[in-house]
Amino acid sequence: MHPSLRFALRRFAVGALILLAVSLLVFVGCEILPGDVAQVALGQFATPESIRALHQQFGLDRPAPLRYLEWLIGILHGDWGMSMGTKVPVAQLLGERLANTAMLAGATTIVAIPLALALGLLMALRAGSRFDRAASVVVLALSATPEFLIGTLAVMLFSVHLNWLPAVAQVTFGGGWAALARSLLLPVITLSIVVAAQIARMTRATIVNLLDLPFIEMATLKGVPRRRIILVHALINAVGPIANVVALNIAYLVSGIVVVETIFAFPGVARLMVDAVQARDLPVVQACAMLFCFAYVVLILAADLLAVLFNPRLRRGIHPDGSAG
Amino acid sequence: MQAAAPILAIDRLVVAPAAGGAPVVDGISLAVSPGEVLALIGESGSGKTTLALAALGYVRPGLAVRSGRIRLGATDLLGAGEAKLQDLRGRRATYIAQSAAASFNPALRLDAQVTEPARVHRLRPLAEALAKARLLYRRLDLPEPERIGQRFPHEVSGGQLQRFMIAMGLIEGPQLVVCDEPTSALDVTTQVEVLKAFKAVIRDGSTAGLFVSHDLAVVAQLADRIIVLRRGALVEQGTTEAILAAPQEPYTRELIAACRRWDRRRPASPPRVAACAAAPARLEVVDVTAGFGPREPMTGRPTITAVDAAALAVRPREVVAIIGESGSGKSTLAQVIAGLHPAAAGEIRLDGAALAPAVARRSLDQRRRVQIVFQMADTALNPRHRVGRIIGRALAFFGRAPRARRPARIAELLALVRLPASYAERRPGELSGGEKQRVNLARALAAEPDVLICDEITSALDTVVAAAIVRLVEDLRDRLGLAVLFISHDLATVATLADRVVVMRRGKIVERGPTGELLARPTHPYTRLLLASVPELRIGWLEEAAGRRAALLPEFAETGAAPVADVDRGREDAHAG
Numbered sequence: 021m022h023p024s025l026r027f028a029l030r031r032f033a034v035g036a037l038i039l040l041a042v043s044l045l046v047f048v049g050c051e052i053l054p055g056d057v058a059q060v061a062l063g064q065f066a067t068p069e070s071i072r073a074l075h076q077q078f079g080l081d082r083p084a085p086l087r088y089l090e091w092l093i094g095i096l097h098g099d100w101g102m103s104m105g106t107k108v109p110v111a112q113l114l115g116e117r118l119a120n121t122a123m124l125a126g127a128t129t130i131v132a133i134p135l136a137l138a139l140g141l142l143m144a145l146r147a148g149s150r151f152d153r154a155a156s157v158v159v160l161a162l163s164a165t166p167e168f169l170i171g172t173l174a175v176m177l178f179s180v181h182l183n184w185l186p187a188v189a190q191v192t193f194g195g196g197w198a199a200l201a202r203s204l205l206l207p208v209i210t211l212s213i214v215v216a217a218q219i220a221r222m223t224r225a226t227i228v229n230l231l232d233l234p235f236i237e238m239a240t241l242k243g244v245p246r247r248r249i250i251l252v253h254a255l256i257n258a259v260g261p262i263a264n265v266v267a268l269n270i271a272y273l274v275s276g277i278v279v280v281e282t283i284f285a286f287p288g289v290a291r292l293m294v295d296a297v298q299a300r301d302l303p304v305v306q307a308c309a310m311l312f313c314f315a316y317v318v319l320i321l322a323a324d325l326l327a328v329l330f331n332p333r334l335r336r337g338i339h340p341d342g343s344a345g
Numbered sequence: 346m347q348a349a350a351p352i353l354a355i356d357r358l359v360v361a362p363a364a365g366g367a368p369v370v371d372g373i374s375l376a377v378s379p380g381e382v383l384a385l386i387g388e389s390g391s392g393k394t395t396l397a398l399a400a401l402g403y404v405r406p407g408l409a410v411r412s413g414r415i416r417l418g419a420t421d422l423l424g425a426g427e428a429k430l431q432d433l434r435g436r437r438a439t440y441i442a443q444s445a446a447a448s449f450n451p452a453l454r455l456d457a458q459v460t461e462p463a464r465v466h467r468l469r470p471l472a473e474a475l476a477k478a479r480l481l482y483r484r485l486d487l488p489e490p491e492r493i494g495q496r497f498p499h500e501v502s503g504g505q506l507q508r509f510m511i512a513m514g515l516i517e518g519p520q521l522v523v524c525d526e527p528t529s530a531l532d533v534t535t536q537v538e539v540l541k542a543f544k545a546v547i548r549d550g551s552t553a554g555l556f557v558s559h560d561l562a563v564v565a566q567l568a569d570r571i572i573v574l575r576r577g578a579l580v581e582q583g584t585t586e587a588i589l590a591a592p593q594e595p596y597t598r599e600l601i602a603a604c605r606r607w608d609r610r611r612p613a614s615p616p617r618v619a620a621c622a623a624a625p626a627r628l629e630v631v632d633v634t635a636g637f638g639p640r641e642p643m644t645g646r647p648t649i650t651a652v653d654a655a656a657l658a659v660r661p662r663e664v665v666a667i668i669g670e671s672g673s674g675k676s677t678l679a680q681v682i683a684g685l686h687p688a689a690a691g692e693i694r695l696d697g698a699a700l701a702p703a704v705a706r707r708s709l710d711q712r713r714r715v716q717i718v719f720q721m722a723d724t725a726l727n728p729r730h731r732v733g734r735i736i737g738r739a740l741a742f743f744g745r746a747p748r749a750r751r752p753a754r755i756a757e758l759l760a761l762v763r764l765p766a767s768y769a770e771r772r773p774g775e776l777s778g779g780e781k782q783r784v785n786l787a788r789a790l791a792a793e794p795d796v797l798i799c800d801e802i803t804s805a806l807d808t809v810v811a812a813a814i815v816r817l818v819e820d821l822r823d824r825l826g827l828a829v830l831f832i833s834h835d836l837a838t839v840a841t842l843a844d845r846v847v848v849m850r851r852g853k854i855v856e857r858g859p860t861g862e863l864l865a866r867p868t869h870p871y872t873r874l875l876l877a878s879v880p881e882l883r884i885g886w887l888e889e890a891a892g893r894r895a896a897l898l899p900e901f902a903e904t905g906a907a908p909v910a911d912v913d914r915g916r917e918d919a920h921a922g
Contacts, residue, residue, distance in 0.1 A: 234447040241401055241442075242513070243435035244465050256452040332452060332497040 024328055031324060035317045042313040043095070047088045049309075050302045057104045057300040078104055091303075095310065101303035105296070110307045113292065118311070121281075121288035125273035127204055128211040133266055136216035140223025145250050147228050156224070163217035171210040171283040178206060188285045207284045211277060215269045222265040226258040260327030267323035275312035351376035352520045352553040353400055353438075358413030360395050360404060369395045369408060371577040377521065382547065382554035384568035384585075386561060386600070388807040389778060392577035397523045397557045401438050402430045418520060435462035439514040443526040445506035449498035456494030459513045468517060481512040485542045503671060504535030511543055515552070522547065525557045532670040532834055533878035534894075540566055541891050559807050561604045562880035565589060566887035573597050585884060603808040604882050625697070626658035627828040628682070628715075628796045633691030635674075635681045636852075640689060647689050651677040653852035654691070659796065659828040664818070666831045666843035666860070668875065674852035675832045679800045682830065683717040695796065713743045716789035720801035722781035726773040732759075732784050733769030739791035758787040761824075762817060779810035786817065790825070797821070798830045803838055811835075815842050836879050840864055848872050870897055 058074035059066055075081045094101060100110035139159070143152045162170070179187035185206050230236065231254060239249050278290040289308055296304035328334040353376065360370040370392040377383045385393040395408065399415055402422035415422040417438055422430065434440075439462070442448040449458055456475060463474035475494075482490035485508040498506055507527060514522050527543065528536040544567055547554055558564045564571060564585070571588045573580040573596065581594045592598045632654045636647030651674040659665045667675045680686035682693055684704030693700045695714060701707045719725045726735060736755050740746045746754040756766035762783040773781055782802055789797060799818060803811035815838055822829050833839050839846060839860065846863045848856040848871065856869040867873045877893045880886060 234442065234444060235450045237405075238440070238442055238448040239450070239461075241398075241403060241434055241440040242462050242465070243431045243433070244461060245431055248465065253450050253453070257450070330452060333499050 024334070027328060027334070028325055031321055035321050038317055039310075039313060043092060043310060044088070046306050046309045046313075047084075047091065050306055051084055053297075053300065053302070055300050057302060060298075060300045091306070100307045103296075103301055103304050105299045105301040105304070110303050113304060114289065114307055114311070117287060117289045117292045120286065121274065121277075121290065124204065124207055124211070124277070124281075124286065124288060125270065127208045128215060128273055129270055131208060132212035132216040132269075133219065135212070136219035137223055137262070139216065140220040141227065141250065141255070143220065143224040144227035144231070144254070145247065147224070147231070152224075156221075159217045159220050162213055163221060165214075166279075167210055167214045167277075168279045168283060170213055171207075171280055174206050174210050175283070178209075207280055207286055210280055210283075211273060215273065219262075219265055219269055223258070223262055226261045227254045230254040230257055256330060259330035260323075263323040263326040264320070267319040271312075271316045271319045274315040351378050352418060353377040353555065354414075354416045355396070355399065356414040356416075358396070358399060358415060359411040360392070360399060360408055361411050363407055363409040367577075368411065369577050370399070372413070373572075373574070373577075373579050375572060375582075377553045377555055379520070379551045379553050381570070382556055382568045384556045384558060384564040384571045385574055386558055386564055386571055387574035387580075388559055388809060390576065391574040393557045393574050394525055396574070397525050397555055398440070400521065400523050400555055401434050401440055403434075432466065436466050436468065436517050437519055438521040438523065439517070439519040441510050441514040441522060441524040441527045443529055445510045446498070446503060448510060449506060451498055453497075454494065455496055455498060455501070455509050458498075459494065459509060459516060462513070462517050466517070474516065477516055478512060481515060481546070482508075484546060485512055486538060487512075502535075504531050504539060507531060507535075507539050508542060511539070511546070515546055519552060521553045521555065523555045523557070526559070527556075528563060529558070529560065533836070533880070534670060534874060536563070536880070537878045537887065537890050537894060540887055543567070544887065560880070561589075561600055562882045562886075565882055565884055566880065573600065589882065589884070599809065601882065603812055624660045624662075626694075627661050627696060628659040628830070629692075629694040629697075630655060630657045630678070630682060631692040631694060632656050633678065633681055633688045633693065635677055635686055635688040635691075645689060650852050652681060652688075655849070655852070655854050656691075657847050657854070657857070659830055661795070661826050661828050662822060663845070664822055664829040664831050664843045666833060666839040666846045667849055668833060668836060668839055668846060669849035670834060670875075672851070673849040675849050676800055677852075678849070679717060679798050679830065679832050682796075683715060683798055684712070685717075709743065713745075713792045714795045715798070716792050716794035716796070717798040717800060718782070718785045718789050718802050720804050722778055722785055722802075722805065723773060725785055726781060728773050730772070731769065732771050732773070732776075735773075735784065736769070736788050736791050739788050743792045745791060745793055754791075758791055761790060761821070762787045777810075778806050779814060782806065782814055783817070786814075786821070790821070794827065796828045796830070798832070800832045801834070803833065804835065811838065818842065836864070836875065848875070873897055 056071070057078070058071040058080075062070055062074065072081075079087065091101065098111065100114065102108070103110050103113055106113065139155065143155050143159075146152045175187045178185045186203055187206070188203075227250060231250070236249060236253060239253050240246075244253070275290065277288065278294055280286065281288045281291045282294070289311065293305060293308035296302075296308065355373065355375050357372045357374050358370055359368050359372055361368040373392075373396060375383065385396060387393045395405070398404065399410070399422075400417070402415065402417075402425060404410060410423055413423075417433060420429070420433065425433075449455070456478060459478045459481075460471060460474040463469050463477075464471065468474075469477075478494060479490045482493060487493050487505060487508055493501065493505075494509075498509075501509070511527065514524075524543075528539050531539060540563065547567075554567070556564065556568055561571075568585050570582065570584050572582040573588070573594070575596055581588065581592065581597050583593075588597065589601070592601055633652055633656070634646060634650060634654055635652045636650040638648030640647055653674070655674070655678055657665060657667075667678065669675045677686060681688045681702075684693075684700065684702065684707055687702035693702075695711060700711055700715075704712060730738075733752070733755050736758055737751050740751055740754055741748075752769070755769050759766055759768055764780060764783050764787070768776070768780070768784075773784070776784065785802070797818075802818075803814050806814060818829060818831070819842060821827055831839065831843060843860045846858065846860050847854055848863075848869065850871050856863065856867065856872045863872070864876065867876055874894060874897045877890055877897065880890075
């Protein structure tokens with residue numbers, strides 16, 4: 021079998037195993053979560069009898085291992101169970117929110133990543149120049165600023181002072197694309213700043229490190245222009261590290277944007293999860309957690325495969341082409 | 346020759362650190378005419394690489410030209426802008442770097458890199474450049490010239506890669522080729538081939554050569570004239586004949602003496618008193634097989650065998666040398682003994698007791714008693730730690746000195762490797778290559794070992810520095826009663842130091858014996874090939890050696906062993922790396 025195919029298959033298998041392990045952790049985590057859906061739902065009117073009745077209704081009285089297996093088998097069939105709070109299938113609940121989050125993450129990815137790569141390359145191209153130093157300070161400051169501050173400042177500037185954009189992202193498909201874009205603009209700007217700053221920094225650092233290597237000096241001595249040195253000789257060797265940073269940031273966009281969704285009252289998956297935790301709506305919490313982990317595993321897997329694809333040592337495995345043997 | 350206008354003319358060039366400080370190149374003038382090869386010779390720190398790079402109008406970051414002039418043909422390189430320099434580099438003047446492995450982009454195919462000058466200078470269509478590259482591959486004796494360029498750098502051997510570098514330097518028919526130690530990283534047998542190929546190609550045209558080296562014997566084969574450099578200043582210059590026959594300066598004589606350490610017509614190291622002969626073996630290697638890749642289910646052998654049923658013994662106060670080319674398995678064997686690379690079969694015994702294959706399973710005391718020193722002195726030292734801390738860690742780890750006594754012990758160890766006690770306060774970056782290797786030795790000695798494995802510890806050092814390290818190892822052996830396993834591809838070093846020699850080829854031990862006897866009367870054709878490949882300090886040696894090699898190679902066929910085929914070696918190198 022071709023070594024990189026074998027590598028890909030092995031990584032797929034490892035990814036599946038990780039997800040299985042995660043499912044166990046998620047389930048156990050939810051089990052030991054203090055509080056109880058019946059207690060929360062019934063509030064002060066809870067009596068031991070009514071709680072027991074509700075438990076029975078949700079099947080919570082049965083042993084945990086059995087429930088875990090049922091849940092796992094359900095997932096494999098695409099059945100995420102029933103939300104305990106709203107009595108709606110989790111899949112349906114998740115579906116709406118996932119579309120919103122995917123839209124936000126997708127729009128941010130499209131804006132932020134080309135911007136970040138271009139900025140990082142430009143900084144590397146002019147490493148040490150005034151532009152590079154100024155950009156480095158700005159980018160470092162931005163990547164160190166928490167997104168709630170950036171989000172709040174963006175709201176103050178664009179919504180309160182300039183009155184250009186709505187402060188609350190009301191995602192409605194009825195209002196047409198223009199309205200949708202307007203409501204997405206502020207969250208996308210906020211997220212793009214955070215994500216782009218980090219990717220640009222990493223891109224610059226990776227490329228600048230590579231520029232110290234002897235083969236870059238060799239290219240200079242062959243008369244290769246600096247732009248080609250960076251765009252061909254350095255970039256091809258930087259794909260692996262950069263792909264990983266990009267993947268981590270996209271994964272963050274899918275799962276970690278609770279703060280941004282909260283600031284802009286954006287109806288995404290992260291908000292859904294926070295609400296579900298408060299309501300002890302465990303099937304929803306579990307589904308969200310699994311979804312986030314799935315996104316991480318898939319994105320990191322994609323980044324690793326990309327890194328292998330651009331590294332001939334890894335791509336060709338330890339065996340050179342047949343002519344050597 | 347002198348009548349023609351020089352291709353390269355450097356006039357009173359001064360290059361110094363941009364931040365200020367002593368010049369690296371201090372007022373040197375030189376000229377190279379078409380068809381002439383000028384050699385710059387000196388140790389590291391002599392400024393020879395800086396001078397060589399200046400010939401392409403390039404100064405490394407951190408350095409700056411203070412004064413002087415550099416002219417390539419009619420072009421003033423110091424006055425030329427970046428665009429103009431870009432235009433002439435890779436076309437009119439080219440550079441062949443010392444380490445081909447580091448100088449090729451690991452992610453691009455060799456063809457693409459060799460033909461890149463044509464691409465960036467828009468000199469000719471790519472197909473034409475490619476055809477030209479293949480012609481050069483053929484002339485440089487690369488196997489499968491039509492296809493080999495499709496490989497990536499890690500898929501060919503070090504010797505082949507160096508030839509690709511030469512092809513890259515010559516492809517556009519430059520007026521000047523600058524070679525910076527183009528063969529220093531190669532095995533002796535490969536070096537002969539590369540030198541021969543290089544000489545043939547450069548002699549054909551009107552190309553001028555600026556050849557940088559620390560090895561006079563190599564330079565003697567190629568250069569018309571020699572300039573001896575020391576600490577940035579010119580010591581002596583003259584024709585190759587004159588420098589070799591009648592050196593004027595003491596420093597030049599010292600360099601020549603360092604080169605003549607070993608003369609095959611004189612006996613090698615005098616046979617030492619057989620005091621150690623009676624002693625039982627301290628270290629025994631019993632039929633060790635090791636390699637890379639998964640094990641074959643039937644035989645239990647690894648897919649690629651790097652060491653094949655090797656056996657040897659080292660007694661206290663004895664130096665046993667392992668010689669062989671890269672890919673012969675000698676470094677893998679060192680790692681097996683140190684427990685860094687568990688063997689697939691066989692046993693390592695210390696004073697008769699078997700050691701666990703993996704170092705993690707050995708007891709602290711067993712680990713303490715076997716120490717290893719590596720080739721790359723600087724990568725083996727943490728650049729952020731001071732020397733005292735580096736050595737102190739080994740003392741603490743093996744519990745060899747209570748905290749209060751540590752500073753005194755560190756000073757003792759530094760004294761043992763002939764470094765002043767004040768070096769404890771220095772960081773590796775403030776040390777020279779030879780000093781770093783002394784620190785590595787001191788760290789190994791901190792463990793108070795019984796067995797010291799030296800894996801090519803002098804290969805990255807200048808001749809004179811390497812000779813000093815060898816004397817140090819000799820001294821340590823006598824004073825501490827160490828059993829030393831000295832791995833090297835440098836026969837001259839081995840000849841002066843080792844009591845016994847083991848020759849390895851492709852994982853197998855092909856010949857062994859007392860040093861003097863083995864070097865004087867080698868029986869295995871491969872040993873003879875190795876011996877015939879060590880450059881000698883006289884003009885015309887290269888041609889003789891090439892002839893001798895041609896005569897020896899058929900013997901391989903007769904003994905059933907294939908000649909040292911680079912095709913195979915490429916593969917082994919790829920694994921070893």
